[in-house]
Amino acid sequence: MKALIALFAAALFTTAVADDQSKRDKTRDSSMRTSEVKFKQLDRDGDNQLSKAEAQSEDVLSARFSKVDSNSDGFLSKLEYENSENTDRPVTDR
Ligand SMILES: [Ca+2]
Numbered sequence: 001m002k003a004l005i006a007l008f009a010a011a012l013f014t015t016a017v018a019d020d021q022s023k024r025d026k027t028r029d030s031s032m033r034t035s036e037v038k039f040k041q042l043d044r045d046g047d048n049q050l051s052k053a054e055a056q057s058e059d060v061l062s063a064r065f066s067k068v069d070s071n072s073d074g075f076l077s078k079l080e081y082e083n084s085e086n087t088d089r090p091v092t093d094r
C-alpha cells in the first residue's frame with residue numbers, strides 16, 4: 001500500500017512538473033510567435049530553412065542574408081532567422 005501511495009505521489013509530482021513546463025513553453029512561444037509566423041511565411045517550400053530566393057521577399061533580410069547565415073551554408077535556419085530578429089533592433093554603431 002505504501003508503495004502504491006508513493007507511486008501516486010510520484011505520478012502527481014511528474015504531472016505537476018510537466019504542467020509547469022508546458023506553461024513556460026507557452027509563454028516563450030508567444031514571445032517568439034511573430035518571428036515564427038514570419039519565418040513560416042517566408043519558407044515557401046516548407047523545408048524549415050530559408051533559401052536566398054525565399055529571403056528575397058523581405059528586403060532587410062535579403063540584404064543581411066550573409067550576416068544572418070551564421071554557419072554560411074547558404075540557408076537560414078529558423079534559429080539563425082530568430083537570432084537575426086532579436087538583434088535586428090535599431091543598431092548602434094560600435
Ligand atoms: Ca525553404
Ligand SMILES: [Ca+2]
Nearest residue numbers: 069071073075
Ligand atoms: Ca545557415
